[in-house]
Amino acid sequence: MQLDIDIEDWPAGDWEALATRAAEAAGEGEPLLANARLIASLLFTSDAEVHTLNREWRERDKPTNVLSFPMLERAELGALGAEGQPEMLGDIALAHETCAREAAEKGITLEAHATHLIVHGLLHLAGHDHVASDEQAEAMEALETRILAKLGIADPYGDK
Helix, strand or coil: EEEEEEECCCCCCCHHHHHHHHHHHHHCCCHHHHHEEEEEEEEECHHHHHHHHHHHHHHHCCCCEEEEEEEHHHHHHHHCCCCCCCEEEEEEEEHHHHHHHHHHCCCHHHHHHHHHHHHHHHHHHCCCCCCCCCHHHHHHHHHHHHHHHHHCCEEECCCC
């Protein structure tokens, strides 16, 4: 998978390298994301921008840590062959202030939390969900935890 990364309103850091590592690990954990034809856009931005996106596209008038906008259904993603034109998987936006606050509350680095949220967003783009049922939530959380462990990041759900 290729990433199209745009960084606005985030502190200095190697966010592109972090995102690339997260995407590679996500592709190892969820093979549907490993297709080289896929492109995902990733926006590191402010709470204000994510608030606007959330209000406009999700009809939720508040910021959130991460938004995912899939452009392919899971079945389409599974049917996508290795040969052909690039395909847009979807868009992800991360809100800096919310991510930084949550990281501080959890006692982890912003980098670790951003990595988790990128993996989480990519799994949404691959058709995983945590809202429809407890079983789906548990399966998605377990997959996230396995992917993050490969990156040396502790289980983000371990203290539930």
